[in-house]
Amino acid sequence: MCDHCGCREFAPIAELTADPALYVRQIAAVVLTALGDARGEPALRKLAHDEKSAGLVHPHYLLGVLATRRGDFRTAQGELEQAVTLMPYFVDALVALGDVLLRTQKLELATERFNEVLAYDRHHKGAQ
8 A cells, every 4th residue: 555645544444345234335435435535436336236235326326426527428327327216306316417418418308307306406506
């Protein structure tokens, strides 16, 4: 491990991605991702695609956000659609999916997603 990138500093958190408790693994992956630690995304991917944890919403949402940042809109759309399927009223996922759909010129679908957001939160700035 190196000293300059936080690897040692975040090592205790990274160790929790192997914890027996699913909730602890999810929180560790989310925290690592939020801290910009390279171990976060693989931990999220494992959670999102393991049969025991594939029903968790946040790993899919965060993987979609990360893919959007990289410009990988196909992956982003798939992960965000999964997040919305798992939790249809998750407005942040709906907004992120609407954004991806706009960027890929799927205007009608984007409008549908933004309208869903407004149905849940009519003042949501991201959907107006």
